[in-house]
Amino acid sequence: QVQLQESGPGLVRPSETLSLTCAVSGYSITNGFHWDWIRQSPGKGLEWIGSLWHSGTTSYNPSLKSRVTISMDTSENQFSLKVISVTAADTAVYFCARGVIAAHYFDPWGQGTLVTVSS
Amino acid sequence: QSALTQPASVSGSPGQSITISCTGAASDLNVYNYVSWYQQHPDKAPKLIIFAVTKRPSGVSTRFSGSKSANTASLTISGLQAEDEADYYCSSYTRGNILLFGGGTKLTVL
Numbered sequence: 001q002v003q004l005q006e007s008g009p010g011l012v013r014p015s016e017t018l019s020l021t022c023a024v025s026g027y028s029i030t031n032g033f034h035w036d037w038i039r040q041s042p043g044k045g046l047e048w049i050g051s052l053w054h055s056g057t058t059s060y061n062p063s064l065k066s067r068v069t070i071s072m073d074t075s076e077n078q079f080s081l082k083v084i085s086v087t088a089a090d091t092a093v094y095f096c097a098r099g100v101i102a103a104h105y106f107d108p109w110g111q112g113t114l115v116t117v118s119s
Numbered sequence: 120q121s122a123l124t125q126p127a128s129v130s131g132s133p134g135q136s137i138t139i140s141c142t143g144a145a146s147d148l149n150v151y152n153y154v155s156w157y158q159q160h161p162d163k164a165p166k167l168i169i170f171a172v173t174k175r176p177s178g179v180s181t182r183f184s185g186s187k188s189a190n191t192a193s194l195t196i197s198g199l200q201a202e203d204e205a206d207y208y209c210s211s212y213t214r215g216n217i218l219l220f221g222g223g224t225k226l227t228v229l
Contacts (some may be wrong), residue, residue, distance in 0.1 A: 036218070038220075045208065045220060045221070045222045046157075046165065046208050046220040046223065046225040048210075048217075048218040048219065049218065050222055051216065052217070053148075053216075058217065059216035059217060060120070062202070062217070092221035093165055095165070099218075100170070103152075103153050103155070103170050103171040103174075104153040104155070104210075104211075104218060105153070105155035105167060105170040105171070105210065106157070106165075106167065106210070107167040107176065108167075108168070109164040109165055109166075110164065111164050112164050
């Protein structure tokens with residue numbers, strides 16, 4: 001059974017870099033699928049951040065592309081998110097999820113981790 | 120980047136059926152059959168309930184069904200139950216390997 005678990009700092013200062021990791025168990029991230037980050041600001045809807053394909057190719061939400069990097073660590077079977085120059089608008093629960101390539105849906109999801117941007 | 124539009128809220132009584140719409144650009148929903156739906160209870164991660172427009176994952180109740188006509192996808196929940204009260208989100212793939220989410224619909228079971 002595939003499981004995903006997000007980890008990282010819960011508080012980031014404005015203008016600094018947000019860094020999160022998603023540890024994957026039960027499946028190799030190089031064995032197919034795309035691996036995604038999705039966020040949800042407090043009381044708001046879901047926002048897709050970007051995908052990391054098993055081949056290493058990435059695609060990003062055009063509204064965030066200039067500030068976001070998703071990368072993989074095959075030795076640890078995990079993938080990571082970095083968002084530079086954060087502001088209060090980046091405060092959100094960040095979810096990682098597995099994306100099924102054949103039909104581009106997300107399943108399963110991690111439980112999510114709250115990141116607050118504040119000084 | 121195009122958006123997916125959902126009603127902010129819908130409601131129904133136990134036993135009734137409700138439908139949530141998800142409208143997007145013709146260049147997205149009309150071209151790709153990659154619409155999925157997610158159920159999210161408060162403080163929980165979203166859960167996949169429909170993928171590829173009409174398919175249900177194993178373990179998801181048959182009371183949930185999906186459809187699509189032109190640039191509008193729909194989620195229908197029949198035989199409403201109290202446990203169905205949640206937020207529902209549609210998602211679609213679009214060109215350039217971009218994924219979109221709708222703004223979400225809050226379902227209230229009266």
